[in-house]
Amino acid sequence: xxxxxxxxxxxxxxxxxxxxxxxxxxxxxxxxxxxxxxxxxxxxxxxxxxxxxxxxxxxxxxxxxxxxxxxxxxxxxxxxxxxxxxxx
Amino acid sequence: xxxxxxxxxxxxxxxxxxxxxxxxxxxxxxxxxxxxxxxxxxxxxxxxxxxxxxxxxxxxxxxxxxxxxxxxxxxxxxxxxxxxxxxxxxxxxxxxxxxxxxxxxxxxxxxxxxxxxxxxxxxxxxxxxxxxxxxxxxxxxxxxxxxxxxxxxxxxxxxxxxxxxxxxxxxxxxxxxxxxxxxxxxxxxxxxxxxxxxxxxxxxxxxxxxxxxxxxxxxxxxxxxxxxxxxxxxxxxxxxxxxxxxxxxxxxxxxxxxxxxxxxxxxxxxxxxxxxxxxxxxxxxxxxxxxxxxxxxxxxxxxxxxxxxxxxxxxxxxxxxxxxxxxx
Numbered sequence: 406x407x408x409x410x411x412x413x414x415x416x417x418x419x420x421x422x423x424x425x426x427x428x429x430x431x432x433x434x435x436x437x438x439x440x441x442x443x444x445x446x447x448x449x450x451x452x453x454x455x456x457x458x459x460x461x462x463x464x465x466x467x468x469x470x471x472x473x474x475x476x477x478x479x480x481x482x483x484x485x486x487x488x489x490x491x492x493x
Numbered sequence: 494x495x496x497x498x499x500x501x502x503x504x505x506x507x508x509x510x511x512x513x514x515x516x517x518x519x520x521x522x523x524x525x526x527x528x529x530x531x532x533x534x535x536x537x538x539x540x541x542x543x544x545x546x547x548x549x550x551x552x553x554x555x556x557x558x559x560x561x562x563x564x565x566x567x568x569x570x571x572x573x574x575x576x577x578x579x580x581x582x583x584x585x586x587x588x589x590x591x592x593x594x595x596x597x598x599x600x601x602x603x604x605x606x607x608x609x610x611x612x613x614x615x616x617x618x619x620x621x622x623x624x625x626x627x628x629x630x631x632x633x634x635x636x637x638x639x640x641x642x643x644x645x646x647x648x649x650x651x652x653x654x655x656x657x658x659x660x661x662x663x664x665x666x667x668x669x670x671x672x673x674x675x676x677x678x679x680x681x682x683x684x685x686x687x688x689x690x691x692x693x694x695x696x697x698x699x700x701x702x703x704x705x706x707x708x709x710x711x712x713x714x715x716x717x718x719x720x721x722x723x724x725x726x727x728x729x730x731x732x733x734x735x736x737x738x739x740x741x742x743x744x745x746x747x748x749x750x751x752x753x754x755x756x757x758x759x760x761x762x763x764x765x766x767x768x769x770x771x772x773x774x775x776x777x778x779x780x781x782x783x784x785x786x787x788x789x790x791x792x793x794x795x796x797x798x799x800x801x802x803x804x805x806x807x808x809x810x811x812x813x814x815x816x817x818x819x820x821x
Contacts, residue, residue, distance in 0.1 A: 438633075438794075444802035445634035449654040452635075465624065465651055468635045470794070 410483055411476045417454050422447055433476040448473065455479075461486050496773045497781045498764055503720050505727030509548065512712050516549035519685075519710045526685040526709070528554030530678045532671055534742060535559075535572030537725050537734055538713060539689040543580060544728040545712055546687055552581040556678055560671045562589040563599070564745045572734055579731065587674050589667065598666040605659035609638055609650055616643045618746035621652070621660065623756050634756075634795070641746050664743050668704025676707075685709040693718045693762070697796065698803020699754045706806060717763040757792055765792045 411433060422442055423429050429442075437443035443451065451473065452463050463486075472482035520526050529546040533539045546555045557580075559573035570586060577584035593599060599615070606613045613619065618641045624632045636657050639649045652660070672686075679686045688708025690700050695714040700706040713721055718739070725735050739750045739759075757765075761782050768778035775793075779786045813819070 438798050441801050444798070445636065446654060446658065448633055448635060449652065449657055452651075453653055465635050465637070466632060468633050470633065473633065 410480050413458065414451075414455075414476060414479055417451070417458075418442060421450065421454075431476075433480075435476075436470075436474050437476075438470070438474055443474075455483065459483060459487060461490055495781070496768055496771075496777050498760065500767055500771075501717060501719050501763055503716075503723055505724050508716075508720075508724060509545065509727065512545055513549045516545060516687075516710065516712055520550070524685050524709055526679075526683055528556070528682060528684040529687045530556045530558060530675050530682070530684045531687045532675050532689065532705075533557040533559055533573040533576060534689075535569035535576070535734060536737070536739060536742070537718075537721055537730065538691050538694075539573075540576050540730045540734050541721055541725050541728060542687050542689045542712060543576060543582065544725075544730060547580045547582060548728075554684070555580075555582040556585060556682065556684065557582050558585045558587060558675060558678055560587045560589045560674055562593050562667060564667075565742055566740070566747070569742055572731070572737075575731060576734065579729075585678065589670055589674070592670045592674075593666060596666040596670065598663050602660050602663035605656040605663070606638065606640065609652060609656050610640050610648060612642075613640050617641060618744075620744040620746040621657070622649075623754065625756055634798070639746065665701045665704055667743060668701035669707075672704050672707040679709075687712065688714070690714055691716050691718050691721050693759070693766075695807075697754070697799040698806045699750070700806065702806045717767065718759040719763045756795060762792060762796070765789055766796050769793050769796065 418437070419425060419427060419429075431437070431440055431442065437447075448468065452468060455461065456463055461483075467482070467486075470478070472478055516529075520529060528550050531539060531543045531546055533543055543555065543557050557573065557577040559570045561567070561570045574584060574586075603613065603615065606619055620639050622637050622639055623634055624637075636652050637649050638652045638656070638660070639647060641647050675686045678684070686708045688706065688711040690705065690711055691713050692715055694700050695711060713724070716724065722735065740747065756762075761784065764782050765778055765784075767773075768781065773781075775786050775789050778784075779789045782789065784792075
């Protein structure tokens with residue numbers, strides 16, 4: 406699942422925020438905000454995508470840099486979130 | 494000298510002289526216009542710009558235009574009139590409500606609001622807000638929609654991206670139609686349009702491109718909001734205007750600029766930003782503002798992100814040079 410989540414989100418970002426331009430290189434630990442890939446509208450779009458794609462509900466308090474700002478952060482956050490959803 | 498709020502202090506007399514000289518040179522020599530039109534909202538920034546225009550060109554060469562519409566606070570036009578009278582300029586009121594109805598401003602905005610809150614109707618008030626940046630968790634810019642029923646019941650939800658963009662795009666008709674009206678008066682008089690944005694608005698992108706951002710010169714775009722207040726006192730701007738909290742005057746519900754965009758009080762945000770620009774270490778900024786270092790870092794990140802995210806607002810339209818090659 407690890408690679409799949411990151412690949413899925415990376416594809417969403419490249420397709421929606423970069424017009425499919427794969428020449429823009431960003432690593433799994435690169436800040437999406439500091440690199441100008443994600444802005445405030447982008448955050449709304451990304452959250453809406455994650456909620457739909459993974460069938461989860463993300464609270465405003467969870468929309469933090471440590472959950473959303475890099476692909477690795479997003480992956481860790483989603484893994485935790487989905488475990489909680491399954492447990493409940 | 495340790496970094497402190499005193500670092501934001503300006504010499505208002507000297508600054509006024511510097512700005513007035515810039516305005517005369519720009520309007521007279523570069524733009525070759527004969528005076529200035531200023532949209533006045535009863536707020537601090539436009540009031541200061543009107544006063545500066547009077548010093549630069551003389552009251553007889555300045556026109557103040559108030560442009561209320563159905564959602565405007567009626568107090569705004571009253572204060573604008575008072576200001577125009579005090580400074581002896583010609584004063585014009587243009588009611589922009591019919592123009593907004595023509596553009597479908599209210600209809601398009603309300604359609605989007607109803608998709609989030611089906612119970613919403615024109616008897617409700619609405620606004621868009623951001624979380625406060627002093628929160629130590631560092632919550633990101635997540636736009637939320639608040640509606641207030643006629644009975645005062647308030648409901649808030651995060652806005653989905655499509656609805657957020659439609660509400661903002663519809664509301665932006667207000668600023669764009671105001672710009673069109675200001676240029677009507679400027680062109681008929683052969684005057685320049687004075688933009689009233691301060692540094693916070695100009696650099697963090699709190700303006701509408703080709704709306705309130707559309708102007709011939711922006712005399713206070715280099716000044717922090719707290720410095721505009723210093724200038725306002727020096728220029729004798731009426732106290733009711735100086736004491737009024739800065740609002741967007743765009744949404745039907747009362748909405749301060751802090752709630753909608755800046756996320757922190759100006760006296761804190763300005764000092765953090767100045768410290769950031771001067772490379773002052775975070776612990777020193779924290780001491781000067783009375784904040785925790787984590788809070789300072791959150792505010793710095795928010796400012797940097799806004800400047801970066803709104804770069805496109807400050808860009809001129811792009812075009813190819815005649816022989817420029819592009820990668821196909």
